[in-house]
Amino acid sequence: MQIKQRHIEVFDAIMAAGSISRAATQLNLSQPAVSIALANLEKFIGFKLFQRDRGFFAPTREALLLQDEMAQGLLVLERITQRVTEIRAGSTGRVRIATNGAMAINFLPSLIAAYQHKHSDVNIDILVRSSRQIADWVSTKQIDIGLIDTPVPVAGLDAKFFNLECVCVMHRDDPISAQKSIAPPDLAGRSVVAITGQHMVDRQLDTLLSAADVTVEKHISSYYFAIARNIIASGGGVAIIDPTNGKADLNDGVVWRPFSPKIYHELALIRGSNQELGKAPAGLYNLIDRSLQSLIGIGNAGDSNE
Structure with a gap:
């Protein structure tokens, strides 16, 4: 007894x-x-x-x-x-999530704050690593959720894919900010801030520029879209970046315009294959999923942020 x-x-x-x-x-x-x-x-x-x-x-x-x-x-x-x-009820536990940077600055923080406000006992760790490192961690169950660039570099993962329509960002004093949208010929001879490492967004832009027989200047590259935006805020030219960083209302003098033809930043929301998430990780995963779906919906909007 x-x-x-x-x-x-x-x-x-x-x-x-x-x-x-x-x-x-x-x-x-x-x-x-x-x-x-x-x-x-x-x-x-x-x-x-x-x-x-x-x-x-x-x-x-x-x-x-x-x-x-x-x-x-x-x-x-x-x-x-x-x-x-x-x-x-999913109001306690621990969630470990990692992203490669693009979504770590102007997307995930607000979602995590909103989730934690409703689930105050949940501990959340957000890590920033390369897409490959994140995929490795998810596959070995070291973290619960990953948000990475495609293609997914590791097998054994469940992935949801999201195509986010990129925008062209420039300083509000830039003459091309008067245009409703930006096309490859508008960038001729301009300084374009690139994304380090032959990023998928830059490869799409290069293809469009080549097809239009347009040459641009690429003297600056950055690993993060948010840093590219900060360079633009300081007068460093223009950049094609994801909508979460491009459309963020930061009062930094940066405005955005749609770019045509469209350029996409493709993301994958990943979790372990055949792995049932706990209540807390599943709740945050679903919130991110819904928010990305919503972001796709607003990604095609043509309004500026002025």
């Missing part, structure tokens, strides 16, 4: 109430049920806990020695019950 939650509850109730009848009322149990639970507890521990005197139960010295531990045990059990309820 082991000391069970019912034993602790009965002990605590009798200590507080001083009688079997009042303890039974407090616990919403019958008096025989309380008496049996107390008898079983005393039999298990090998000593009396209460002296019976005309219906009043006075604690023995041994009961007083156990009182603090019993009370703490009851609090622990109540906390466990509360935690189980929170876990079932």
Whole structure:
């Protein structure tokens, strides 16, 4: 036999109430049920806990020695019950998510803040690494969720793909900001901030420029779209970047225009193949999924951010 939650509850109730009848009322149990639970507890521990005197139960010295531990045990059990309820509701736990940078600055932070506001007991770790490193981590279950560039470099992953329509960003004082949209000929001879490492966005732009027989100047490259935008804010030319960074309202003097023909930044939202996420990771995963779907919807808007 082991000391069970019912034993602790009965002990605590009798200590507080001083009688079997009042303890039974407090616990919403019958008096025989309380008496049996107390008898079983005393039999298990090998000593009396209460002296019976005309219906009043006075604690023995041994009961007083156990009182603090019993009370703490009851609090622990109540906390466990509360935690189980929170876990079932997805309001507690830990989520580890990683992205390669494009979405780490002007997309994920607001989503994570919104999610954590509703699930205050959830601990969330956001990491920034290369797409390959993130894919490796997800496949080996070191992290729960990844948001990476395509193609997905590792097998054994479930992936959802999202094509985000890129925009052309420039300083608001740039003459081409007067145009409703930007096309390859508008960039002729201009300084274009590139993305380091022959990024898919740059490859698409190069193809369009070549088809239009347009030459541009590429003297600056950046690993992150957000850094490219900061360069533009300082007067560094123009850039083709993703909509989360391009359309962000940062009051930095940067405006955006649609680019035609369209250039896409393709993302993959990844999780382990055949892996059931816990309540907390699944909740954040679904929030990101819905937000990316919404972003695709607004990605084609033609309004500027002025």
